[in-house]
Amino acid sequence: MSLEIKELLIIHYAGTEGAKGTRRNCFPIPEPAPYLRVAVSRWLGVGVVEPRPESPDSCENLEMNKWFYQAVCLSLASASSLSLARAQDGSTTSVTVAPSTPMAVTVAPTAGAVVIEASTNLVDWSDVTMLFPDSGSGLFIDTQSTNYPFRFYRMRTIVSAANNLVTVNSATDLRALSAVSGNADVTVRGYSTAGDGGGGQFYWDPASTDIDDGGVTIVPSSNPPSGRWKRNCQGEVNVKWFGAVGDGRANDSSRIQAALDYVDRQGGGKVFLPKGFYLVIGDTTNGLRIGSNTLVEGAGSSTVILSKAFVAISNKGWMWSSSDPSPGNNNITIQNLAINCAKQGVDGIGFFGVTDSTIHNVRILDPQGYGIWLVRWGDVWGSEGKPTQRVTVSDCHVTGVVDVGIECSGAVSCSVVGNTVTGTKGIAGYYAWNGATDCTFTGNVAEGEGTNNFFNGYEVQSSDSNNSNSAKTQTRRISFVGNVARNVSIGFRIGGDTTNKPTDILIQGNSLVGFGKDSKGVLIHDALRVSVLGNRISDFDNAVMLNPANYGYGYSGAAYVSIDNNVISGGSGSNLYGNVGGSFNGNKFYGHQIWLFAWKDCLVNNNVFVNPGLGQEAIALSVIDYNGIGSTGNSFSGNTCIDDRDNKYAIGTLAFGEGNHDHNIITRNSARGAKAGATAFANFGSGTNNIVAGNIDAPLAAE
Structure with a gap:
């Protein structure tokens, strides 16, 4: 120079x-x-x-x-x-x-x-x-x-303000500087130390009186009435700018929250969490709180939130206050990160009254409560709150579940797609209840951890019986399509109570695998219009259970139940009680027997039974009365029994047990593939006005 x-x-x-x-x-x-x-x-x-x-x-x-x-x-x-x-x-x-x-x-x-x-x-x-x-x-x-x-x-x-050549090492160093004109620019190498990811370019705004938010607006230590350092930023906001450390030891709760609050004040934006372990310690309410129009994204599974909070991540609108009396937020996305509750944090993600939002590719480990919770928020005595609505949960992985993996509680039109939930016990991997409406579960996996666990794959329950609102919304129109449940205690459980029943539930095209003794494939009680269609169900002690009175449920609590076109293998058999106006058509059973108790006005047609009974003579389909109540007005047609074992045990396709079974149609059933002399239909009851025609018994051995 x-x-x-x-x-x-x-x-x-x-x-x-x-x-x-x-x-x-x-x-x-x-x-x-x-x-x-x-x-x-x-x-x-x-x-x-x-x-x-x-x-x-x-x-x-x-x-x-x-x-x-x-x-x-x-x-x-x-x-x-x-x-x-x-x-x-x-x-x-x-x-x-x-x-x-x-x-x-x-x-x-x-x-x-x-x-x-x-x-x-x-x-x-x-x-x-x-x-x-x-x-x-x-x-x-x-x-x-x-x-x-x-x-x-x-x-x-x-x-000049254009080339940004002035440099300091930290935000603390920047606070020690002040300027008196608008042409000052500084490069900050890091938030606490150079290279820690919290650095950036700052310029001097002599007219600004904004508060110090810790990352984008910096007030000099001299605390001038006006004049602030402003970060030159466009696009995403990095939590490192606000001092988040990500070493798994420093409490990053307030630093990450500062980034979320800044974006919220701007009306929305993207908050990025780089690779690291971010410790979040919440109070009795929650940990991190997200405003509307906000995307929170990590660097994949290498971004881990270590949660010791009641809820690791939730929306802001569920904490009512005089300044924010309305629950709920909208347009929130959380994606590409992991939450490790480490058996200390309760819930992973909670959406309370949230609409039009997404949770994608989030891994949640060892929650003590819910992995992901979509909630209708604000229920009070006699009235319902605001539902979480049109939220998609996709490609998430929840492990170590002891309560619920993904729950829709009063949620409306939510989609749960392509997720995996594993656990040892609890209500279920996937759970819809308390007035959940029009929610779909598609392409998900539920898997029990360990042998003989108490983990249920999928469950639907009725509205909360503690809600006294006489006009409360019933759980309805819930669909489960193309899901997998394996190594589970119960594959699906659908039910409420005698006066409070979920309705219009679809279970279609799912694959369910149990672990044998005491496991149950599909359990239905106290529900209306449940359809179990085209599923593959195997290795359960009881493949399908309907109103199981032998387990203490009301024998006719569920009605209008359709169990059609399923493939069921393994297990000793299934007891189905009290169906009314339903169907049991086109199913194929391998090594499995069925007992129907007190059915009324149902279609039981075109089922195929292969090798029923194990080590003793067996009838494929038995119709039994329950406490003196017989089966009436049903159609039993086209059912077939096949036994291709060297030692055959199938002695019949259909049989009416003792009791009054009236006004049934029994036609075109066949036992030709069963043991020699097996009957297509045997009647041991005392009912009248049954139509029996066209049934084909197995030939005798001499024939």
Whole structure:
């Protein structure tokens, strides 16, 4: 850089001990020089000016003692004048620069920020401070200058607002700076330390009075009434900007929340959590709270929220207050991250009265409550609150469940697609209840952890019986299509109570695998219009259970139940009680028997039974009365029994047991593939007005 200093003003103290005076010496500079060195001794009026030094060597003949005013060297570009003021009162105890005697630097009014550097040898330079002049003038103090025998200074560069060359290491360093004009720019290397991910570009907004949000707006430590550092940012907001550490030890709750609050104040945006372990410690309510129109995204499974909160992540609108009396939020997306509750946090994600939102590719580990909870929020005595509505949960993975994996509680039109839930016990992997309406579960997996677990795959229950609202919404129109349940205690459970029944439930095209003894494939009780269609059900002790009175349920609690076109294998058999107006058609059973108790006005047609009974003679389909109530008005047609074992045990396709079974139609049933002499239909009851025709028994052995 070229030097263009026209005048040097030195203010110094001099005199004898106890009698010091102040002198000002002004030295004109006749011509430009690359550096300027000034030395002043303890003696009044003694000074040396060297306008053309090439190095500090010529300083060695000057007086270098405690009274010495350090040599000063500056190199300026486009500078018109320079004023230096130094405090050195001659005492042996004072070695600091007095705040009342700062250095004043004058540069061209159009210049931006300048970097003041210092050196003791004109070779090795280090930053002293940064200066943001207003109309070409500014002040700085070098508090380290008195620690050296002499000190050289220069301006490394002059920086405009466009090229952002001024640099500090941390947000704390940035807070120590202030400016008086709008052309100051700073690069911050990190939030706490350089390279920690929290750095960025900042500019000075002299008119701003915004609060310090910890990441985008920074208020100087001097706390000016106006003037703020503003982060130059567009697009996503990084939680590291607000000081989130992500080391699994520091409590990052308030830092991440600060990022979420900033985006919320802007009306929405994206908050990004880079790779790391973020500890979230909540109170009795929740951990992180998200506003509307907000996308929260991580870097995949390498972004982990370690939750010790009641709810690790939830929407803001469920914490009622006088300033926010309405529950709910909208347009929230949470994706590509993991939440580890570590058996300490209760719930993973809670949406309370949220609409039009998405939860995607989130892994939740070991929640003590719900993995993902979609809730109608604000129910009070006698009235219902605001439902979570049109939310999609997709490609999420919830493990270690002991209560519920993904729950729709009063939710409306929500889609749960392509998720995996595993657990050891609890209500279910997937759960719809309390007035959930028009919700679909598609392509999901529910898997029990360990053998002989108590984990249920999917469950539907009625409205909350504790809700006294007489007009409460019933759980209805819930669909389960193309899902998988394996190694589970119960594949599906659908039911309410005698006065409170879920309705219009579809279970179609699912694959269910149990673990044998005491496991149940599909359990239905106290429900209306349930359809079990086209499923594959295997390895359950009881493949299908309807109103199982032998387990304490009402024998006719569920009605209009259709169990059609399923393939069922394994298990000892199934007891189905009290169906009315339903159907049992087109199913295929391998090694499985069926007992129907007190059915009424149902279609039982075209079922195929292969190898029923194990080690003893068996009838494929038995019709039994229940407490004196027989089966009436049913159609039994086209059912077939096949036994291809070397030792055949199937002795019949259909049989009516004791009791009054009236007004049934029994036609075209066949036992031709069963044991020799097996009957297509045998009647051991006392009913009347049954139509029996066209049934085909198995031929006798001699035939």
